[in-house]
Amino acid sequence: MKDRLAAAVTQSRADYTEIRVERTWSSSVAFRGRRLETATVSEDQGGFVRALNKGYGWGIASFTSLDELPVMVRRAHELSRAVRLTEPIRLADTAPQVADAALDLDGDVRGISLAEKKTLLETYNGAMLAVSNAIVDTQSSYRDEVSEVWYVNSEGTALYQLRPEVVVSGTAIGRRNGTIEKGLESIGLRKGWRSVQEFEDRFRVTAQRAVDLLDAPRVRGGSYPVILDNELAGVFIHEAFGHLSEADFVYENPQAREMMTLGRRFGKPVLNAGDNGAESGLRGTLPYDDEGTPTQDTPLIREGILVGRLHSRETAAKLGERPTGNARAISFRHPPIVRMTNTYIAPGKAGVGFQDLISDLKLGVYACGAFGGQTMLENFSFTAGWGYMIRDGHLAELVKDVVLAGNLFQTLDRIDHIAGDFTWNQMGGGCGKGGQFPLPVTEGAPHVRIEEALIGGDV
Amino acid sequence: MIDRLLETARRNVDNADALWRREEQTAVAFEAGRLKAAGISEEAGVNLRVIAGGRMGVAGTTSAAPDPEELVTRARASAELGESVELAFPAVAASQLPPIPTFFDRTANASLDDLIRLGKGLVERLERPGCQVNVSVEREIADTAVGNSAGARGEYRGTAIAVAADVTRIAGDDVLMIYDHYVGADLPGDADLEALVRSIETRLTAALTVVAPPDGALPVVFTPAGLAAVVLPLEQALSGKTVLQGSSPLAGKVGELMFDQRLSIVDDPLTPGRPASRPIDDECVPSRATGLVERGSVGRFVYDLETAARAKTQSTGNGQRGFFGKPRIGYTNIFFRMSADGPRGSNASTSVLGGGLIGDIDDGLVVDDLIGVGQGNVISGVFSHPVGLAYRVQRGEITGRVKDAAVAGNAYDLLKKIGGFGTDGRWLGARWSPSLLLEGVSVARR
Numbered sequence: 001m002k003d004r005l006a007a008a009v010t011q012s013r014a015d016y017t018e019i020r021v022e023r024t025w026s027s028s029v030a031f032r033g034r035r036l037e038t039a040t041v042s043e044d045q046g047g048f049v050r051a052l053n054k055g056y057g058w059g060i061a062s063f064t065s066l067d068e069l070p071v072m073v074r075r076a077h078e079l080s081r082a083v084r085l086t087e088p089i090r091l092a093d094t095a096p097q098v099a100d101a102a103l104d105l106d107g108d109v110r111g112i113s114l115a116e117k118k119t120l121l122e123t124y125n126g127a128m129l130a131v132s133n134a135i136v137d138t139q140s141s142y143r144d145e146v147s148e149v150w151y152v153n154s155e156g157t158a159l160y161q162l163r164p165e166v167v168v169s170g171t172a173i174g175r176r177n178g179t180i181e182k183g184l185e186s187i188g189l190r191k192g193w194r195s196v197q198e199f200e201d202r203f204r205v206t207a208q209r210a211v212d213l214l215d216a217p218r219v220r221g222g223s224y225p226v227i228l229d230n231e232l233a234g235v236f237i238h239e240a241f242g243h244l245s246e247a248d249f250v251y252e253n254p255q256a257r258e259m260m261t262l263g264r265r266f267g268k269p270v271l272n273a274g275d276n277g278a279e280s281g282l283r284g285t286l287p288y289d290d291e292g293t294p295t296q297d298t299p300l301i302r303e304g305i306l307v308g309r310l311h312s313r314e315t316a317a318k319l320g321e322r323p324t325g326n327a328r329a330i331s332f333r334h335p336p337i338v339r340m341t342n343t344y345i346a347p348g349k350a351g352v353g354f355q356d357l358i359s360d361l362k363l364g365v366y367a368c369g370a371f372g373g374q375t376m377l378e379n380f381s382f383t384a385g386w387g388y389m390i391r392d393g394h395l396a397e398l399v400k401d402v403v404l405a406g407n408l409f410q411t412l413d414r415i416d417h418i419a420g421d422f423t424w425n426q427m428g429g430g431c432g433k434g435g436q437f438p439l440p441v442t443e444g445a446p447h448v449r450i451e452e453a454l455i456g457g458d459v
Numbered sequence: 460m461i462d463r464l465l466e467t468a469r470r471n472v473d474n475a476d477a478l479w480r481r482e483e484q485t486a487v488a489f490e491a492g493r494l495k496a497a498g499i500s501e502e503a504g505v506n507l508r509v510i511a512g513g514r515m516g517v518a519g520t521t522s523a524a525p526d527p528e529e530l531v532t533r534a535r536a537s538a539e540l541g542e543s544v545e546l547a548f549p550a551v552a553a554s555q556l557p558p559i560p561t562f563f564d565r566t567a568n569a570s571l572d573d574l575i576r577l578g579k580g581l582v583e584r585l586e587r588p589g590c591q592v593n594v595s596v597e598r599e600i601a602d603t604a605v606g607n608s609a610g611a612r613g614e615y616r617g618t619a620i621a622v623a624a625d626v627t628r629i630a631g632d633d634v635l636m637i638y639d640h641y642v643g644a645d646l647p648g649d650a651d652l653e654a655l656v657r658s659i660e661t662r663l664t665a666a667l668t669v670v671a672p673p674d675g676a677l678p679v680v681f682t683p684a685g686l687a688a689v690v691l692p693l694e695q696a697l698s699g700k701t702v703l704q705g706s707s708p709l710a711g712k713v714g715e716l717m718f719d720q721r722l723s724i725v726d727d728p729l730t731p732g733r734p735a736s737r738p739i740d741d742e743c744v745p746s747r748a749t750g751l752v753e754r755g756s757v758g759r760f761v762y763d764l765e766t767a768a769r770a771k772t773q774s775t776g777n778g779q780r781g782f783f784g785k786p787r788i789g790y791t792n793i794f795f796r797m798s799a800d801g802p803r804g805s806n807a808s809t810s811v812l813g814g815g816l817i818g819d820i821d822d823g824l825v826v827d828d829l830i831g832v833g834q835g836n837v838i839s840g841v842f843s844h845p846v847g848l849a850y851r852v853q854r855g856e857i858t859g860r861v862k863d864a865a866v867a868g869n870a871y872d873l874l875k876k877i878g879g880f881g882t883d884g885r886w887l888g889a890r891w892s893p894s895l896l897l898e899g900v901s902v903a904r905r
Contacts, residue, residue: 028784029540033704039540040517041533042783046502060486060498065523068501079497082571087493118540137706173706173838180706180839218841221867221903252491253591255629333500372834376847378634379862381831403835405845405865405905409632454905456843456865459674 002160005152008069014051014059014077016091018153020290021047021066022332025110026145029118031125033137039114046332051076052091057083062333092316092323094293096156101287104280105164107193109144117142120196121168127200128172128183128207134214135207137173144192149290157292165189165283165440167428168196170203174210181400183210184371184385188428190285190440209386212398219387219399221457225364226404226450227357232370232384234425234443237273237345239373239380240406241266242443243433245275245300245308246326246338247315249377257319260306267304267412270348274299275310277325277341282424283442284341288325291336295325312338330436337434344444348418357417357449364390365455367402370427380406405454417449460525461606464507467527469608472511472535476548476607478741478780479505482599487574489582489594494575504782509534514541515765519783546768548607549743556613556738556745559729563645566618567600574598577647581624584656590628590663597621603737611743618644619734622652626659633669635860637662637848638828642888644734654885661812662827662848668859670851672904678823678878679866679900680813680852683885683892685826690795690890691833692840692870693724697751698788699762703770706838708871712757719877723798724752726761728776728791735791735889742778742786749775754798763788795892797880814881814894818855824902825850825857825894826866843867867901 005019023045030037046064049072053059059080061072109117125140144166151159169186183206189195228236243249250256277286277295286295291313300308311319312327315338327336358364369385387402388395422444430438460479468475481503488496504521507530516538518530569577578596585592599619606612623640639658641647647655681689693709701707709717728746730736739745742764750758762770763778763786779789813825828847835842845865850857874897881894 026783032700036540036542038517038537038785040519040537040784042519044521044783046521057494058496058498060496062498062500062502064502064504064521067523075499079499079571082575083487083494083497085493085495089495114536114540137701137704173704175706178708180708180836182836182838221843221865221901223905253627253629255589256591256627259629259632259634333502335496335498371836372831374831374834376634376636376828376830378632379830379845379847381834381845383831383834401835401841401843401867403831403843403845403865403867405830405863407863407905408634410863410905452905454845454863454865454903456845456867456901456903458676458867458901459903 001150002152002158005150006158008073009152009154011070012051012073012077012154014053014080016052016154017073018050019047020332021150022147024145024147026143027109027114027117028141028143029121031121031138031140034129036118039118041114047072048332049073049076050335051080052089053080055085055088056080057085057089060335089314090317091313094313094323097288097292097294098158100160102162103164103190105146106191106195109164109166109192110146112193123200124168124170124203127203128170131204131207132211134174134176134211135172136175138170140170143167151290151292153292159288159292161287163190163286164192166192166196168199169428170206172207172210174214176214179214181210181213183207186428187426188283188440189281189426190283191281213386213400216398216400218401219365219455219457221455221459223452223454225361226453227364227366227390228448229368230421230423230445230447231425232367232382233345233445233448235370235373235382237445238340238343238443239375239382240408240412241273241300242275242340242343243375244377244408245310247309247311247319248338251315251318262306264306265304266301266306267415269303270418271301271304271412271415272346273301273344275340275343279342282342283440286341289327289336290329291327293323293325293327295341298324310338310340312336328439330439334436337436339433339439340431340441342424342442342444345418345446345448347420347422347446350420352420354419354447357419357447358390359393361390362392365402366390366395367404378408382406401457403456405456411450411453414451415448416451419447422446460505461604464505464527464530465606465608468507468509468531471531472509474510474548474608475507476742477505477507479604480601482601484597484599485571485574486595486597487578489578491591492582492586494579497571506780506782507531507534508785509538510546511535511538513543514538515544515546516541517785521782544765544768546764548609549611550609551611551743551745553612557729559736559738559746560731561615561617561644561737563618565646566598566620566644569598569646577622581622581652585624585626585659589630590626592624592626594624605739605741605743607743613739613743615738617734617737620646622647624655624659626663635666642734642886644732665812665850665857666848666860670859670861672861672864672902673822673851674902674904676899677902678820678896678898680816680825680894680896682825682827682894683883683887684828686892686895688829688832688842688844689870689873692837694790695838697760699760699766699770700788701838702760703766708840709757714756716756718752718755718874720755721797721880722752722755722874722877723796725750725794726777726790726792727794730792733792733889740776740778741780742774744774744776744778746776761788761790790889793890796884811883812850812857814883816879816881816894816896817852817857820852821854823852824861825852829866840870842870863905865903873897873900
């Protein structure tokens, strides 16, 4: 395949040409309540060509019929020539890469029967349903894939990557009369069959929580000191800061560049954050991004100061910085854009734990688990799965509907304590940007304390 | 393709239905006011569902030349694990399908240069100092064919165009993002583009002043865009799937008055000019409108074939399918409107922020965008979100934009008494609604 793509690139009349071809084998099983929804195996395949000419813009073609490859290479060139530019697009230099990179399949999902996958999911789904009669509905899904990705460009890069992925997730719906609550559990890794075994307990606990929340009060709206658990702290850094560090937001906008000047202080000296696509086995892990740049650990905030950002080759060239291996596409249907991989808040002092963060709080909220998050850059939300009040330095009652309203310039700077208990999230889900969703990413963090944050609700 | 596939299926399974679709997209993107990229995308695929031994299985592929035997074998393997279901595939002749235009020559024939000109014109009208303008124009032409082993066949060709614009204004540490779009089956006319520009301008101008948010239980006008958090729970609860599963708060409430008597909600796949309109659904059920909420009372829920079979009712023609996985329930064009309105609702000015509903508000908000919609415990009706774009209303006038505030409420409680329907009804994607004035919405501030 590499040779076939290299030959097609050679035929291209464009100054720069890249071709990405993907073949994805996947299987999925889904339960809704006690009923199996589907158990199926799918194959998806297609290609993507991007061409660039000096003085012109990008020409892009994506297609499912590989026989069309030579035609699509020509179309991409023609489309590029239709986009006249006064200021040319430049790509930052990267050393050509030639490699076959197969990630650890950790139990190749292609060798496991659909029936075994159904049995595994039935166990997890059953564990949720067995918790209580108040669990009226569940949605459980198992999905795996092994994606083969070939990438060749006209600068000599020729890569083959084997990318596995497995996600098991379950939602438990608890209901009593008019009150409905949900619990959400998911496990997602860039690994295989072995990594999703023996999680019954987690699904059971999740369903029990949905039942417990039926009797829990809603949190009162207002500003509180808030402790984020590891999972939500991870989602927080992704939404609060990760998206702002994606250079495609600033590279064409002088005011944004000024706002995000390297060296600017965003947090107290306790805060260190970064993005690491090279960390092994996580959901956002990749050897090379979708422009053929090797991934790396990129520091973003060091001791509260902005020190880096995430780049594609185009944004790096424009800002005079180095590509970081963050140009990613969700599939052959899309061009690569600047995305996160595995984004983290680095641990604080070893030995500092949750108890140390709450001992001096008279009233606060412990926000746990993540239903999701979304950013509008300066302002963002992150939605906890559940929470507890903290009263007089102790964990108190369970509360629900804990949604935090964040502000980039206020919330980050109000992080005043960071525990030493770092963990990587292992959730499924994914990130959405520019119509590309869900991109596999994850986050990692220890427990984090925010001196004051706004929580929505009745006031 | 469909005939060959169903013929192969007939020899191997009890029953089958299938969808074949081919899509061709052309897109241009302007970044920071400059044309940056032009692209095309071609995709074809097929989705097959079989009933074998009384059990259901599915298989799909995007292979250029799908092998019918291989697909049927894969669907049968899926059926071996599948649940049993008594699915009656509808038999319908193409001649019985309702007439609805889905294909517009002007859209299909627009050249790359036409699309570039359209985008460029919009960029020029939106550009202003200190603002970054991004515009994208995407045109799609799709051929769809559906069929089943009961002899039903349906085919149609559709066009769609989406023109999206966003303006970002960064002043110091203040980030303001304003977005709008036009989506239709036909090319936008001058009036459509003018409405898009005015909608962005109006919201931008009113946002230049930042004022302190109020707090408490307040009257809030939700614009058609801001309404998403309030209507999403209803869209979930009116799906036959959540009703069947017992998680819908509206299950068992058909005929009961659950909302303000002036509120009606209709799903209508036969709305002219909308890209989601089609003569037949993806399971060969002819299209027709469904009254979901009629004068405040729960009407019908929407169903696909399988959910309808399990719930012992009829499909409403809301079956949707992609290339992979099995068909599921999906809305087409959904209308939220005052019961007295005609089928298309009133269509007045979109350039008046608040749709004429703010005059009597002493202190409250106009909410145009909320952050994190869809991420909470949606089906319960409870929502709580930071504001993405919202304005303060004082003594009947907008006094400026508010930041760092969060609104919360329960959609079921709030929609029991609607304070007013705006005169600014419009399409937003596949949903048509005016602004709604809702009372007693919780507003918290930092």
